[in-house]
Amino acid sequence: MGRPVSDFIAREARFGAQNYEPLAVVLSRGEGVFVWDTQGNRYLDCLSAYSAVNQGHCHPKILAAMVEQAGKLTLTSRAFHNDQLAPFYEQIAELTGSHKILPMNSGAEAVESAIKSVRKWGYEVKGVPDGQAEIIVCADNFHGRTLGIIGFSTDAAAREHFGPFAPGFRIIPFGNAKALEEAITPNTVAFLVEPIQGEAGVIVPPPGYFANVRELCTAHDVMLILDEIQTGLGRTGKLLAEQHDDIEADVTLLGKALSGGFYPVSAVLSNNAVLGTLRPGQHGSTFGGNPLACAVARAALRVLVEEGMIENAAVQGARFLDGLRSIRSNVIREVRGRGLMLAVELHPQAGEARRYCQALQSKGILAKDTHGHTIRIAPALVITSDQVDWALEQIGATLSRDLS
Numbered sequence: 001m002g003r004p005v006s007d008f009i010a011r012e013a014r015f016g017a018q019n020y021e022p023l024a025v026v027l028s029r030g031e032g033v034f035v036w037d038t039q040g041n042r043y044l045d046c047l048s049a050y051s052a053v054n055q056g057h058c059h060p061k062i063l064a065a066m067v068e069q070a071g072k073l074t075l076t077s078r079a080f081h082n083d084q085l086a087p088f089y090e091q092i093a094e095l096t097g098s099h100k101i102l103p104m105n106s107g108a109e110a111v112e113s114a115i116k117s118v119r120k121w122g123y124e125v126k127g128v129p130d131g132q133a134e135i136i137v138c139a140d141n142f143h144g145r146t147l148g149i150i151g152f153s154t155d156a157a158a159r160e161h162f163g164p165f166a167p168g169f170r171i172i173p174f175g176n177a178k179a180l181e182e183a184i185t186p187n188t189v190a191f192l193v194e195p196i197q198g199e200a201g202v203i204v205p206p207p208g209y210f211a212n213v214r215e216l217c218t219a220h221d222v223m224l225i226l227d228e229i230q231t232g233l234g235r236t237g238k239l240l241a242e243q244h245d246d247i248e249a250d251v252t253l254l255g256k257a258l259s260g261g262f263y264p265v266s267a268v269l270s271n272n273a274v275l276g277t278l279r280p281g282q283h284g285s286t287f288g289g290n291p292l293a294c295a296v297a298r299a300a301l302r303v304l305v306e307e308g309m310i311e312n313a314a315v316q317g318a319r320f321l322d323g324l325r326s327i328r329s330n331v332i333r334e335v336r337g338r339g340l341m342l343a344v345e346l347h348p349q350a351g352e353a354r355r356y357c358q359a360l361q362s363k364g365i366l367a368k369d370t371h372g373h374t375i376r377i378a379p380a381l382v383i384t385s386d387q388v389d390w391a392l393e394q395i396g397a398t399l400s401r402d403l404s
């Protein structure tokens with residue numbers, strides 16, 4: 001038996017900024033789809049660190065690559081070349097068909113980097129008058145927490161008392177191609193959008209939306225930036241969520257599972273035009289493209305493909321979705337998702353989703369509530385049929401009880 005959970009939580013509260021409200025569980029170990037708390041209790045992790053741990057906790061091959069590289073060379077800065085960067089670029093290019101890659105660290109940094117790059121492209125290639133570039137984004141978006149990004153958030157909690165914010169963004173409803181068409185002006189350089197809105201509660205757009213979006217962006221010479229930081233790398237049952245709609249973004253953003261949860265690694269992928277405008281000294285990051293990050297990311301991508309995790313996400317995701325949809329419960333309003341990016345929305349009268357997450361915790365499942373009434377379910381992509389069935393039993397038993 002370790003220290004009491006309350007001890008860790010009280011010490012965190014004493015010294016830490018209170019910008020999160022975690023469930024009362026203190027984790028100390030993880031393996032595959034499971035995590036263990038300090039008391040030795042095992043949980044099926046149905047959050048996977050917001051899809052950063054797609055490959056499962058502490059994947060042994062990613063761990064081995066990390067340990068090996070950590071003993072050789074970790075950081076050179078980009079003032080010098082390192083021998084891991086070129087193979088990292090080649091591996092991503094081969095996997096995704098991208099022409100240019102910009103390595104960064106956090107997801108938010110990838111988004112910021114994309115915004116800078118498309119603005120530059122707009123001025124230097126499209127011919128937008130300097131300082132006039134516009135980027136269209138969607139209501140209820142989530143692209144990270146930096147000042148540039150929260151300036152175009154529609155979530156009051158994300159913005160309140162953090163202004164003033166940068167101009168140059170137009171907000172339209174998600175899933176509405178007509179709204180996009182109406183918002184485009186000669187100064188529009190890009191449309192930045194999540195293929196499925198994750199933090200908003202796993203909102204899947206109507207069929208055909210992205211085909212229309214692609215056509216509009218092409219017709220108006222607007223760069224389509226797909227933020228695949230959460231939807232990418234197998235989460236939805238395809239390598240990239242754009243493949244469900246048979247389209248190709250001009251700029252694709254990856255993060256989270258690009259390191260399998262070992263290390264912050266993100267990347268902007270683009271055609272030649274957008275990232276091709278960047279010149280030495282115009283953008284950078286001390287840690288971006290470091291050899292440790294590159295070695296970890298290469299292993300993370302390799303296991304994702306070699307171990308069939310993407311196909312497994314499609315198969316187990318369909319099983320999980322069917323199972324959730326067949327739960328008979330008067331508290332469930334809607335079940336939605338794609339692949340292993342799933343959500344159960346509760347009726348407002350059912351009470352806060354957090355209470356159901358606490359009930360799930362007592363049954364050995366860790367899941368996260370979002371926006372009050374939605375429970376997100378996103379286990380690692382290595383989950384088995386038996387584990388899905390077990391999870392469904394626990395979720396069914398929890399949601400068929402009326403806790404209000």
Ligand SMILES: Cc1ncc(COP(=O)(O)O)c(C=O)c1O
Binds near residue numbers: 227
């Ligand atoms: C779609 C999307 N974009 C960007 C981010 C930001 O990533 P990070 O927290 O690594 O900055 C997130 C994080 O949840 C996300 O879901």
